[in-house]
Amino acid sequence: MNGDLLRKVAIVGVGLTKFGERYDASLRNLVSEAGIACFEDAGMSNKDIDALYVGNMASGRLTEQEHVGALVADELALSNVPALKVENACASGGTAFRQAYMAVASGMHDRVMALGVEKMTDVSTSEATTGLGGAGDKSWELDDGITFPGLYALMARRHMHDYGTTEEQMAAVAVKNHANAYKNKYAHFHKIISIDDAIRSKMIADPLKLYDCSPISDGSASLIMVPAEDARKYTDTPIIISGSAQASDTLRLADRDDITSIKAARIAAEKAYSQAKIKPSDVNVAEVHDCFTIAEIIAMEDLGFYKKGEAAKAIFDGDTGLNGKVSVNTSGGLKGCGHPVGATGIKQAVEIVWQLRGEAEGRQVSNAKIGLTHNVGGSGSTAIVNILERGD
Amino acid sequence: MKEPTYNYREDSEKLNFVGNECNKCHKVYFPKRNVCRDCGSTEMIDRKLSGNGEIYSYTQIMVPPEDFNDKESYYAVIVKLDEGPRVSGILVDSGTTPDIGLRVKPALRLMKKDKETGLPRYQMKFEIID
Ligand SMILES: CC(C)(COP(=O)(O)OP(=O)(O)OC[C@H]1O[C@@H](n2cnc3c(N)ncnc32)[C@H](O)[C@@H]1OP(=O)(O)O)[C@@H](O)C(=O)NCCC(=O)NCCS
Ligand SMILES: [Zn+2]
Numbered sequence: 001m002n003g004d005l006l007r008k009v010a011i012v013g014v015g016l017t018k019f020g021e022r023y024d025a026s027l028r029n030l031v032s033e034a035g036i037a038c039f040e041d042a043g044m045s046n047k048d049i050d051a052l053y054v055g056n057m058a059s060g061r062l063t064e065q066e067h068v069g070a071l072v073a074d075e076l077a078l079s080n081v082p083a084l085k086v087e088n089a090c091a092s093g094g095t096a097f098r099q100a101y102m103a104v105a106s107g108m109h110d111r112v113m114a115l116g117v118e119k120m121t122d123v124s125t126s127e128a129t130t131g132l133g134g135a136g137d138k139s140w141e142l143d144d145g146i147t148f149p150g151l152y153a154l155m156a157r158r159h160m161h162d163y164g165t166t167e168e169q170m171a172a173v174a175v176k177n178h179a180n181a182y183k184n185k186y187a188h189f190h191k192i193i194s195i196d197d198a199i200r201s202k203m204i205a206d207p208l209k210l211y212d213c214s215p216i217s218d219g220s221a222s223l224i225m226v227p228a229e230d231a232r233k234y235t236d237t238p239i240i241i242s243g244s245a246q247a248s249d250t251l252r253l254a255d256r257d258d259i260t261s262i263k264a265a266r267i268a269a270e271k272a273y274s275q276a277k278i279k280p281s282d283v284n285v286a287e288v289h290d291c292f293t294i295a296e297i298i299a300m301e302d303l304g305f306y307k308k309g310e311a312a313k314a315i316f317d318g319d320t321g322l323n324g325k326v327s328v329n330t331s332g333g334l335k336g337c338g339h340p341v342g343a344t345g346i347k348q349a350v351e352i353v354w355q356l357r358g359e360a361e362g363r364q365v366s367n368a369k370i371g372l373t374h375n376v377g378g379s380g381s382t383a384i385v386n387i388l389e390r391g392d
Numbered sequence: 393m394k395e396p397t398y399n400y401r402e403d404s405e406k407l408n409f410v411g412n413e414c415n416k417c418h419k420v421y422f423p424k425r426n427v428c429r430d431c432g433s434t435e436m437i438d439r440k441l442s443g444n445g446e447i448y449s450y451t452q453i454m455v456p457p458e459d460f461n462d463k464e465s466y467y468a469v470i471v472k473l474d475e476g477p478r479v480s481g482i483l484v485d486s487g488t489t490p491d492i493g494l495r496v497k498p499a500l501r502l503m504k505k506d507k508e509t510g511l512p513r514y515q516m517k518f519e520i521i522d
Contacts, residue, residue, distance in 0.1 A: 126457075126458040127458060129455070129457070129458075130457050130458040138399065139399030139402055140402075140423060140479075140480070142457060143398045143399060144468075144481055144482060144515065145453065145456060145457060145461065145468060145482050145515075146468045146480055146482070147453055147455065147456065150451055150453045150468050153451035153453075154449040154450070154451050154468065154469075154470055154480070156451075157450055157451055157492075158448065158470075158492070161492050202454075203454045204454055204455050205451045205452070205454060205455070205468075206451050207451075208451075252480070253470070254470045254479050254480040255429075255477075255478065259448075259449065259470070
């Protein structure tokens with residue numbers, strides 16, 4: 001489609017729940033916690049919203065609740081608006097974000113809410129991870145005994161083989177993201193860890209250990225988008241969506257030509273950069289999909305921040321820490337902040353909005369003007385990259 | 393009798409290494425496809441593969457899927473088959489530690505009885521050729 005026909009879109013409100021093992025909260029409670037916070041932040045009434053997109057992967061499997069679009073619209077007392085849930089595995093949130101963006105950009109709707117939610121701890125860890133395994137190919141991966149961490153372990157092993165990436169370098173991703181999460185009151189973990197702690201943690205799928213994995217979390221995140229020309233009615237610091245792109249690839253990992261890179265992410269990144277007319281080096285702050293530590297290393301290469309094979313060392317050397325060359329996963333990422341699957345893609349955007357507004361208490365990146373989110377589904381079968389900028 | 397939850401419909405293809413080949417561009421696939429990924433053709437012809445190949449990547453899975461089999465850990469691999477396609481699978485327990493580049497051949501094994509149906513379930517695994 002001709003981009004010139006699209007309206008510019010701004011984010012004018014965001015809301016987030018505390019992530020973690022939320023035994024106190026049901027799916028519905030998480031939705032209202034994030035939704036109400038979002039209305040307050042936007043200074044908007046729930047009756048102002050005219051469409052809703054919900055990101056959620058597995059409510060049916062994890063809580064026996066389907067029809068989550070209507071559930072959220074009902075819980076937040078929206079006005080009989082069109083409401084739907086989108087599922088794209090771990091990229092469900094990013095997909096809901098992009099659907100909301102397209103709805104406003106196209107002129108179809110004027111005040112759209114995107115909300116992501118996942119309630120994961122009402123089932124055992126093994127039931128949850130079996131459910132997550134459905135993000136890959138059920139009959140040609142999961143049924144054969146290849147778990148989700150197993151898929152990323154296969155990627156990690158090949159990355160180590162081709163580029164000399166080490167277990168210490170992967171551990172450095174976890175150490176950084178736990179340090180960032182420590183400064184984020186919404187994060188699942190508030191625990192500083194060392195490279196040694198990470199290396200000595202229990203093996204899950206060699207070479208990935210417990211601290212290389214994101215946890216099973218509950219949580220919800222939400223935001224409201226409007227046409228940029230209306231944004232100042234709601235906020236003094238609108239955040240503009242200057243690029244938004246999505247791509248897909250084979251469902252099975254083994255079918256890809258190169259498993260040390262995620263092609264869908266490379267394609268989405270290239271498109272998003274060109275829409276926003278920026279280069280990777282213009283980005284100040286990024287939330288990337290570190291479902292496993294190796295995934296952050298691969299993301300930094302796919303997003304063009306580093307040449308292939310050079311990200312791991314740079315991360316180990318501290319390049320991507322708070323106020324580094326580019327500040328990556330200031331929220332704590334999926335590793336430290338937690339990974340309530342459907343909420344993650346929206347949470348990434350919430351964190352970038354806070355960073356660009358200058359509201360990221362205790363972990364603010366100085367002078368952040370351009371931010372990026374990178375959300376991946378499965379072992380790389382879906383990827384979404386968004387670019388956000390300050391409206392001033 | 394209940395239906396098994398695994399995809400038994402693909403067993404004959406899986407257990408016999410039957411893939412297919414595009415009749416236009418001759419790309420070989422395993423598992424079979426109905427549409428060629430490269431050229432889009434739908435003229436696909438079955439082709440039996442050897443199941444021989446070499447290890448492209450591997451991992452030792454220490455936390456198996458729920459109710460998968462009796463083993464506490466096992467090696468998973470991606471194998472590049474001699475005919476071209478790559479496929480993931482698991483290794484038989486032969487005591488040899490896998491490495492990238494090692495040659496493998498297929499090995500049919502009884503996994504366990506399917507929990508729903510009580511029927512035996514087989515899996516085509518790989519075995520490292522010493
Ligand atoms: C790694 C994993 C298997 C751990 O599960 P587990 O071994 O059952 O862990 P438990 O829930 O029993 O927790 C044991 C301890 O480890 C901690 N823990 C659990 N997961 C953790 C993680 N990923 N990182 C750090 N600590 C973790 C728990 O807080 C708990 O600590 P405590 O004993 O101090 O309370 C599980 O978290 C997992 O599968 N993660 C990957 C999720 C995934 O695939 N997501 C989709 C990616 S897109
Ligand atoms: Zn073809």
